[in-house]
Amino acid sequence: MLSRVPLAVTTSGKPEEALVARAREAARQWNLPLIPRRKKEAIARMLESAADAFIVFEREDVSLWDKEGTFSFTPGMAHLRRLRIQSGERDDAFLRVAELRAGDHVLDCTLGLGQDALVASLVVGPRGRVVALEKSLALYAVVSEGLKAYDYGPDSCCVEALHADAHEYLRSLPSGSFDIVFFDPMFEKPKKSQPAFEMLRRFAEHAPLTAETLEQARRVARRWVVVKGAKYSEDLKKLGLEAEPGSHYTSVIWGRMSP
Ligand SMILES: C[S@@+](CC[C@H](N)C(=O)[O-])C[C@H]1O[C@@H](n2cnc3c(N)ncnc32)[C@H](O)[C@@H]1O
Numbered sequence: 001m002l003s004r005v006p007l008a009v010t011t012s013g014k015p016e017e018a019l020v021a022r023a024r025e026a027a028r029q030w031n032l033p034l035i036p037r038r039k040k041e042a043i044a045r046m047l048e049s050a051a052d053a054f055i056v057f058e059r060e061d062v063s064l065w066d067k068e069g070t071f072s073f074t075p076g077m078a079h080l081r082r083l084r085i086q087s088g089e090r091d092d093a094f095l096r097v098a099e100l101r102a103g104d105h106v107l108d109c110t111l112g113l114g115q116d117a118l119v120a121s122l123v124v125g126p127r128g129r130v131v132a133l134e135k136s137l138a139l140y141a142v143v144s145e146g147l148k149a150y151d152y153g154p155d156s157c158c159v160e161a162l163h164a165d166a167h168e169y170l171r172s173l174p175s176g177s178f179d180i181v182f183f184d185p186m187f188e189k190p191k192k193s194q195p196a197f198e199m200l201r202r203f204a205e206h207a208p209l210t211a212e213t214l215e216q217a218r219r220v221a222r223r224w225v226v227v228k229g230a231k232y233s234e235d236l237k238k239l240g241l242e243a244e245p246g247s248h249y250t251s252v253i254w255g256r257m258s259p
Contacts, residue, residue, distance in 0.1 A: 004049075004050060004051065004052070005032075005033055005050070005051045005052075006051065006052045006053065007032055007051060007052065007053050007054075007055070007137065007138055008027075008032055008033045008034070008035045008050060008051040008053075008054055008055070009023050009026060009027040009030070009032050009033070009034045009035070009054070009055045009056075009057065010023070010034070010035050010036070010037045010043075010046065010054050010055075010056055010057070011023045011036075011037055011056065011057045011058070012037070012056065012057070012058040012059065013037055013038075013039055013040050013041060014039055015037075015057070016059070019057055019058075019059060022057055023057040026055075026057070026141070026145070030055075030137060030141055030163075032055070032137075033051075035050050035051065035054075043056065043065050044067075047065065047066065047067050052066060052067075053065060053066040053138060053203075054066075055138065055141045055142060062141070062142055062145035062146065063142065064138055064139075064141070064142045064199065064203070066199075066202065068198075068199075068202065069195055069198065069199055070199070071142065071195070071196055071199035071200075072142060072146065073113070073114065073142055073143050073145065073146020073147065073150075074146070074196070075114075075115075075118060075150065076113070076115060076196070077115055078114070078115040078116075078118040078119055079118075081115075081118075081119045082118065082119060082122045082156075085119070085122055085123060086122070086155070092119060093246055093247070093250075093252070093254055094116055094119060094120070094182075094226070094228075094254075095119070095123055097224075097226050097244050097254040097256055098120075098180045098182065098223075098224055098226045098256070099223065099224065100120060100123040100124065100180065101123070101124070102123070102124060102125045102127065102128060103124060103125065103127045103128050104120075104123075104124045104128050104129075104179040104180060104223075105124070105128060105129040105130075105131075105177070105178045105179050105180075106120045106124060106128070106129065106130045106131070106178060106179065106180045106181075106182060107131050107132075107133070107170075107173075107177075107178040107180070107181045107182065107220065107221075108120065108130060108131070108132040108133065108159075108182045108184075109133050109166035109169075109170070109181060109182060109183045109213075109217070110133070110134070110166065110182075110183055110184045110185055111132040111133060111134035111139070111140065111143060111144075111159075111161055112134070112139065112143070112184065112200060112204070113139075113143060113196060113197075113200060114132065114143045114146065114147055114159060114161070116182065116184060116228075117130050117132040117147075117159045117161075118147075118150070118159060120159075120180075120182075121152065121156045121157050121158065121159050122152075122155060122156045124157055125155060125156065125157060126154065126155065126156065126157050127157075128157050129157060129160070130157060130158075130159045130160065131160045131162065131178075132159050132160065132161050132162070133161075133162050133163075133164045133165070133166050133169055134161065134162070134163060134164075135163075135164070135165045135166070135205040136203050136204055136205055137163055138203045139200065139203050139204060140161065140162075140163040141163075143161065144161035144163075147159050147161055165205075166183070166213060167210070167212065167213040167216060170213065170216035170217055170219075170220055171216055173220045174220075175219050175220065176219075176220070176221075176222050176259070177220055178220055178221060178222065179221070179222045179223045179224075180221060180223055180224055180225075180226060181217040181220055181221040181224075181225045181226070182225075182226045182227075182228075183209050183213075183214075183217070183225075183226070183227045183228070184227075184228040185208060185209045185227075185228075185229075185235070186201070186204050186205070186206045187229070187230040187233055187235070208235060209227065209235070209239065211239060211240075214227075214239055214257070217257075218257060218258075218259050219259070221259045222259065223258070223259070224256045224257070224258060225256065225257045225258075225259070226254065226255070226256045227239065227241055227254070227255045227256070227257075228252060228253075228254055229241075229243070229252070229253050229254070229255060230251055230252065230253065231243075231250075231251050231252070231253050232251065236253060236255045239255070241255030241256070241257065242255060243255060244256060
């Protein structure tokens with residue numbers, strides 16, 4: 001019998017051969033075990049016996065399951081933000097602080113649910129580039145599979161998601177290789193949030209952004225290093241960043257540094 005593992009891949013209960021092949025290939029790439037699911041076997045049962053969490057391949061969806069809940073990629077608020085931008089609105093805080101424009105190359109060091117990366121991919125457009133890094137394998141797996149299936153349309157580039165640690169990846173890059181380097185680290189004090197964010201919180205990397213990583217980002221950025229933070233947290237201040245002027249009605253603040 002297999003010993004219990006932290007994370008594994010499986011499929012829907014009655015998978016077609018092509019789906020099993022997709023799941024097998026993904027498991028190989030992610031270096032995770034593929035645990036076959038018996039017909040009608042509930043994920044809840046498999047979570048008792050085989051793994052703490054599963055990435056489940058279904059015909060239309062790839063989702064992450066643990067004992068407390070489930071999560072699959074959805075463009076969510078990013079879809080609304082993209083619609084607003086497409087209708088000519090330019091009041092998105094990320095866009096404003098990063099001074100994002102068509103053709104930019106953006107390095108998003110904290111992919112998470114992929115929302116900011118999706119907004120950036122529309123603003124930089126088909127001639128631009130968005131590379132997005134995620135340290136948590138479980139989140140990377142589900143969000144990168146969701147982004148692969150996302151319909152970007154002709155006005156957008158695709159998000160290139162990578163399973164990587166931001167500090168290590170930045171160190172490997174030549175100086176001045178991206179216009180914008182962006183961080184949206186986990187907030188210091190968790191506030192109550194939607195179920196997708198609760199799942200994000202359980203699987204995310206929580207280590208705070210360090211001065212050393214920020215220094216690497218300054219070396220790599222050509223225009224701005226942008227950091228999203230929380231009003232109630234000291235995280236931005238600790239990194240020597242001043243909050244940019246913004247709305248009084250949001251708990252989010254933004255800091256930026258030139259190279
Ligand atoms: C608050 S979320 C980002 C949300 C994202 N901006 C969005 O729009 O959905 C932070 C994410 O960054 C990831 N992360 C934290 N530290 C990281 C690091 N050093 N390298 C790569 N990813 C990291 C976490 O695992 C988490 O998924």
